Amino acid sequence: MNRFRSLYGASPLHLLLVLCSFALTGYAGIRLLSGSEPWKVVLWFVGAALLHDLVLLPLYTVTDRAAQTLLGERREPAAPSETARPAMRWINYVRVPVFLSGVLFLTYFPLILQRVSHRFTLYTTLSTDVYLGRWLLITAALFAISALTLLIRMGRSRPTPESGVKRPGAARTGPANGTPGHESAP
Numbered sequence: 001m002n003r004f005r006s007l008y009g010a011s012p013l014h015l016l017l018v019l020c021s022f023a024l025t026g027y028a029g030i031r032l033l034s035g036s037e038p039w040k041v042v043l044w045f046v047g048a049a050l051l052h053d054l055v056l057l058p059l060y061t062v063t064d065r066a067a068q069t070l071l072g073e074r075r076e077p078a079a080p081s082e083t084a085r086p087a088m089r090w091i092n093y094v095r096v097p098v099f100l101s102g103v104l105f106l107t108y109f110p111l112i113l114q115r116v117s118h119r120f121t122l123y124t125t126l127s128t129d130v131y132l133g134r135w136l137l138i139t140a141a142l143f144a145i146s147a148l149t150l151l152i153r154m155g156r157s158r159p160t161p162e163s164g165v166k167r168p169g170a171a172r173t174g175p176a177n178g179t180p181g182h183e184s185a186p
Helices: 002-008 012-033 038-070 092-112 118-124 128-157
Strands: none
Touching: 002 012, 012 038, 092 128
């Protein structure tokens, strides 16, 4: 067992799971490409990769930089000699709900925008009228949960007078030699 782990780098269970995932991916690929027009699947994958890398990724970056600039979150890296507590990065409490809401929108945009054929209603007996409202409700809930989490974290990280956290420059120095630890009498 140790010899296998030293040669492979992980346990045999890891190897088994990797091989199973490759088999499942191969099966899905064969099923996808065995249709009547497999070139459409390939075109979709290439188009999605190009759309993501050439359009969406720069758009994510510009939007994130704009949000950091508008919200005052952009900072220079701290000097190695600084020992102060790092500032709370609350931009992530905006990023996460935006990301999750965006993924939900990309997944269900035909239903949210009511761009489905009448066959959808015939097959599923579901109306498409509710998807926009539900997506907006889920988005609002994600932002509310994120805001609540931020408030809880801010409340926990706030130093209390009893915790003994000293502010910079609060330590007294001795009267004559300026050494710390020699408290001067009031």
